């Protein structure tokens with residue numbers, strides 16, 4: 343059995359996981375809808391956001407050059423890393439040259455992609471994750487299960503038990519108390535940090551600014567206190583000019599967290615004489631398959647992604663199996679495409695394009711209008727030969743006829759049970775009591791069908 | 803001209819993101835309102851960003867509370883600055899600009915104190931009497947000098963990483979309190 347199938351099997355049997363994912367993604371979509379419905383120019387805003395991203399990908403090499411000029415003129419350093427190991431080596435070399443051993447890190451999917459945490463650890467460098475969700479998954483020895491909500495697969499009780507065990511505190515499952523505990527533990531680390539590492543949402547070629555969006559204030563502390571600051575991001579994140587931020591900023595927080603604007607938005611660059619800022623700033627730009635994807639006429643579109651995570655929250659498959667089952671840094675619809683474009687070789691995650699019902703919900707919510715179903719179909723077609731268990735291809739047409747997500751999930755469950763019969767022999771029979779299908783059917787009857795959750799117009 | 807309308811919008815949006823807004827009458831002084839806030843919230847120690855142009859504020863505050871660091875009076879090495887700000891009950895800064903339709907404060911890189919005083923103490927008191935006022939992000943980004951660095955702060959720091967439950971005060975301030983004086987009355 344492949345790892346993905348094995349992980350799907352475990353996920354389908356995990357009631358706590360299912361409840362956690364459903365709860366978190368439903369709350370996320372509701373909050374997003376609140377913000378988006380309040381926009382009278384949603385469609386034209388998406389067009390504007392897409393135009394900016396399209397331009398930034400089209401001119402990427404030129405923009406990298408310009409950014410590098412601006413950033414280095416101010417005393418910063420820019421590196422381009424061809425792949426993960428090169429990026430890790432560059433980071434470690436910077437830190438070693440300062441003798442830095444202890445520092446802080448903010449959430450960044452690119453650093454997850456290259457396994458920077460692991461590389462630092464083996465180099466004897468202690469970089470603690472400071473985003474609460476990342477801190478939780480780091481303590482648990484796990485990977486994030488969502489690109490914007492790393493610990494969304496965990497219940498408050500499991501986080502409470504984790505903190506009690508690893509931090510030696512008295513058990514509590516109160517989110518406010520748990521947050522306070524993490525704040526206290528990490529304060530100490532911030533104040534003594536020798537370096538700070540974060541990702542970056544965008545880089546501005548015109549001015550040499552790094553733009554970072556966050557809510558917790560951990561990025562802010564990470565670039566306020568340590569003398570050395572390193573931003574690690576992909577080569578597709580360049581924007582031509584500061585004004586290009588406007589349409590993206592308008593969509594990003596709304597799509598990602600259902601906020602009108604993120605708690606913090608940083609625009610930073612190496613500080614000028616007499617101004618405040620880290621003493622040393624480095625930007626590491628990672629290719630790792632991106633330039634190959636940009637040169638691929640069909641797949642190029644994926645490089646427009648701004649990592650908002652909306653397509654995960656909307657996806658009936660993601661909402662059923664959670665992020666870990668994808669066995670890749672990037673899960674959900676965007677992950678099923680992106681994971682097959684990154685790395686030294688293409689198509690490293692061949693099964694992932696099957697983890698979609700092609701219902702089109704992802705495409706409908708994508709703030710930059712990425713046609714994810716089209717890309718997923720293209721990837722399916724590109725596989726040399728179909729997988730022996732082409733999990734959903736046979737069933738997708740039928741699924742498309744449905745209108746409600748819950749129904750889609752139910753059908754998905756049935757299909758999974760059909761194609762992974764061995765999976766289910768571990769005690770639970772397909773459709774039998776306790777099986778995933780039965781769970782979904784049960785829920786289906788409990789869920790009234792809210793209007794906003796039905797998509798009838800655009801499903802074909 | 804549109805400023806007062808924009809400030810009203812700012813106030814509304816700030817409150818919507820769990821910020822607090824205190825507005826002054828013509829004959830009130832900022833320093834006395836800040837003092838009042840400090841006493842009623844039992845704030846024992848504060849850190850100040852650069853208020854060297856407003857020595858009256860510094861002097862007024864000195865009477866009621868311990869000033870752990872005053873970035874207008876001298877410069878501090880980074881680690882000392884961090885430690886002092888982390889110990890303080892509140893940090894006071896002025897604000898480069900506000901963005902009305904999101905309730906956002908814009909802090910510039912003018913001075914190390916601006917950054918640390920607005921991020922480490924549990925309460926951030928922000929004085930916006932002299933701030934530029936922009937309607938939205940677009941207006942801000944198009945009109946602002948490109949050579950500086952900026953932090954845009956919208957309400958207290960927050961997280962929803964545990965079961966999507968909103969908790970204020972993740973790593974930054976738990977409270978953001980904005981003091982506004984119309985027509986630059988008093989200082990800042």
Ligand code: SF4
Nearest residue numbers: 647648650651653708
């Ligand atoms: S593909 Fe679109 S919806 Fe999904 S994370 Fe990227 S930008 Fe967001």
